[in-house]
Amino acid sequence: MELTLTSAVPMLLLLILPLLYLRRETRKQTSADGLKAYPIIGTLPHFIKNQHRLIEWSAGVVSRCLTHTMFFNFKGIGLMAGAITANPANVEYIAKTNFQNYPKGESVVSAMEDFLGHGIFNSDSDQWLWQRKAYSYEFSKRSLRNFVVSTVRFEVVERLLPLLSRAEQDGLTLDVQDVLERFAFDNICCIAFSEDPACLSEEGLESNGRAEFMQAFDDAQIIVMDRLVSPVKWAWQIKKLLNMEPERRMSEALATIHSYVDKIVRERSERGEAGLARKDDFMSRFVSRGEHSDESLRDAVTNFILAGRDTTSSALTWFFWMLSGHPGVEDKIVHEISALRASSGSKDAAFSFDERREMHYLHTAITESMRLYPPVPIESRWCQHDDVLPDGTFVGKGWQVYYSSYTMARLEEIWGSNCAEYRPERWLDVEGVFRPESSFKYPIFHAGPRMCLGKEMAYIQMKSIVACVLERFSFQFVGGEGRPGLVFSVTLRMEGGLPMQVKKRGH
DSSP, rough: OOHHHOOOOOOHHHHHHHHTTTTOOOOOOOOOSSSOOOOBBTHHHHHHGGGGHHHHHHHHHHHHHHEEEEEOGGGGTSEEEEEEEOOOHHHHHHIITTGGGGOHHHHHHHHHHHHHHSSSSGHHHHHHHHHHHHHHHHHOOOOHHHHHHHHHHHHIIIIIIHHHHHHHHHTTTEEHHHHHHHHHHHHHHHHHHSSOTTTTTTTTSSSSSSHHHHHHHHHHHHHHHHHOOOOOSHHHHHHHTOTTTHHHHHHHHHHHHHHHHHHHHHHHHHHHHHOOOOOOHHHHHTTTTTTOOHHHHHHHHHHHHHHIIIHHHHHHHHHHHHHHOOHHHHHHHHHHHHHHHHOOOOOSSSOOOOHHOOOHHHHHHHHHHHHHHHHOOEEEEEEESEEEETSEEEEEOOOOOEEEEEHTOHHHHOOOOOTTTGGGGBOOTTTSSSSSOOTTSSGGGGGGOOOOTTTHHHHHHHHHHHHHHHHEEEEEESSSHHHEEEEEESSETTTTOOEEEEEEOOO
């Protein structure tokens, strides 16, 4: 039911109560972010006003700070304190140098626990370490890479290219973001646990609750991010207790997610008992390393789906939008693909691993797009003990510390005067070969001990899609003028989707 006046009273009391017990902080710091501070509540109104656009708003504020770090402290009124930084030296310190002092933290783990459980993306200490070691061992195997390559090839050749061909013939406008999310969902399910949802097939999405699951997955990510960016860290728990929105919707989304994932775990277990399970998917490799409860397997599946579906689809959605406004970049990619075809003489519908490795310009074009629109635009850590960052910013025990790759991309001190421009050439050396940057300057795949294990897998998938698609088709964005809006969930999605018309290459 809707929130009534009677049920709202406890919530209002909990929000007001800290003001009655206002205490003075022992450490005083002078704000350098240019935000107007109000009596008692300080800069809190700015955060509340801009909570729905935190990424863009904070980028502007942080860029004005002398060391590109802003801090906020609302503990005097019983709320949270923290810092947001875009300083590479701070990123290195948080992610690597003093890694042990900056875990995910209880507040983050708690906010994401009903969604991700205690999977690798939502765990700390020994619980994180054993998963990291197990996954790292499997990701290093050539056999897994070969399995990834063959799975991606099938999805591209048998489903994606025919879908685009039908859209071109029928003159349809496609939501490319939706197409990419369905592709990535099929792909990660096959790679992770030999489950083929066939969402990219004509009939696949509407059967067996897949559309409901994908919508629930999107809803859960948005609501989790609402929890994480709220200055009142316990507000979501009160809303959940009182069955208020958006927590009511979260409960419904979780029921759908858990039902679907439990079905995957159950059917995979039944195939295993019958001797019918594959041995080369990631889940089989993972299970073979020890005993696992159904709950831990559910956590693993959910974390895999988040990593495999949402990050790569986010990256490519923004890539194809960027490409639509930079025809010169598209021409260079197509030229590189044509030159590789000519030199290899291959007539295969897809590209080999060695051919993709030689696509330096395509690699830079994708990398540059992720610089400007990172799939995970901001990362959060929790400070265990009082500390001072390399730029001199004090960080107190219990503070949330964020580093924003979205903001870093827009700082001249890091990327030069053309930082806001889409320029793949910035990643090429004098011989036209891709030249990587420090992960602390470009933390798109995170940095330090939590560096993304699936980086190579992500590039295999992204370069396979782009090369095969652009060899045959071009896209025309029909979503109007200006940049599409940002949907700030766990990953950076595009508001309203990515409407594109498909044209055959050369037509």
